[in-house]
Amino acid sequence: MLLKYCGNKSYDDVKVTASSEANHLGFIFANSKREVQVSDVAKWLSEVNFTSKKIVAVFVNASLDRIKEVITSLPIDIIQLHGNESVYDIELLKNEINQPIWKVIHHQQGAWDKMTDYKNVVDGFVIDSKVGSQWGGSGFPFEWKSIPFYVRESHKFNKPCYIAGGVTPENIEVLLSYSIDGIDISSGIEERFKKDEDRIKQIEEKVFKYERAK
Template identity: 30%
Template sequence: MGNGRKPTVKICGIRDEETLRGLLTLPVDQIGFVFAKSRRQVTPEEAGSLIRIAREERGDALHRTVGVFVEPSREELTAVLAKAPVDIVQLHSEESPDDCRWIREQFGVQVYRVISLASQAKRSGKMDLRRPIQPLRAAKELLLPYQGSVDAVLLDTYDPVTIGGSGRTFPWESIPPYREAAHRLGMSLIAAGGLTIDNVRSLLDLYHPDGVDISGGVETDGVKDIQKIRTFVERVKGHEQADRIAANRKPDELS
């Protein structure tokens, strides 16, 4: 978090064991399961089974699991997390600081709070979650109430239908004030929305988020593509250490 560490990678929208096992061979930091209504939605039982596989294969210290929710009630969260004990709860709705604090304390998880920004193509008109570019002071005022109750802020592209996963980018020049405000308040800043293997290096070079979150950008015909995931991860992790993955594949390193 602003200390020179390599950015984290979250691959979201995982639904099947084959893809999961492919991720477990890569330096992916977070694996996301969508519980909100979406074409990538999984049931708590499906996610629970995949979480057990991940923990059996790699242990709790690697590949943190994330549950994505939109306007969940406390009862829904309790029921879902009883079957799918994720490490992180990601909220795409308007939860209050008290709600976020309750989730952290009740379930012993981290909480990511999503802020939705207008896409490059939609920058005018009245905005609800579609916040305009924020200067540092405004960003800090927005985030300050969540200090101590939220671990990371995730900037995503606003879409009234898909909520997240729109496949469109927001104006990346919005990132610096949010990143600075988040760091001052002890939070990380994660960027999502329209990322691909072709544009992620530009994002990292120009705006230096603490992490990146991708789903549709590593799919082919709506299905997770392990080769695209591998390329994406290599480009992110190679941003500061280009030879790391190749070195890890050397026979003398695998013995």
């Protein structure tokens, strides 16, 4: 089970998540309450040991120039596209960069059918809820009973399937029962809008317990 702790927005956040058992640390380069600046992220990463983590840059309908600016300035391992990016947009991006790309699919009935369109241009899928005008980070889960449809499609194309949106220590055990590949968490590991060691510990204890029982 792969863990991505996203929405790191301060040195303290990065210090906490870098010392966790997460596989990925995410930073949001888009209009959001968790938006960060390149110069800040560069400074934070220079002050922590993150060598065992992969760094994910999250964009929402960003220009090609903006994405290239970020990935040439920071040690980015994965690009996560969280907006309405088309297959054509991603093809243009792939011609310019050499990093894996994850595409977010916002849940609605039948949204798993969209995954076929992206099967040849992305390296993984993240399934998230969309609340109002927010592209993510709402803290609300989608209808998890639909997860098997997304997992089936993702695995049909040999792509990993991550689940995001409203995942917390209180509900993660339910989510783990769906045989997903990874979990993308932001607000669920926060207390008073800061990444929280205790909530992270609770998440990881339940994930490791699930892994041992498999």
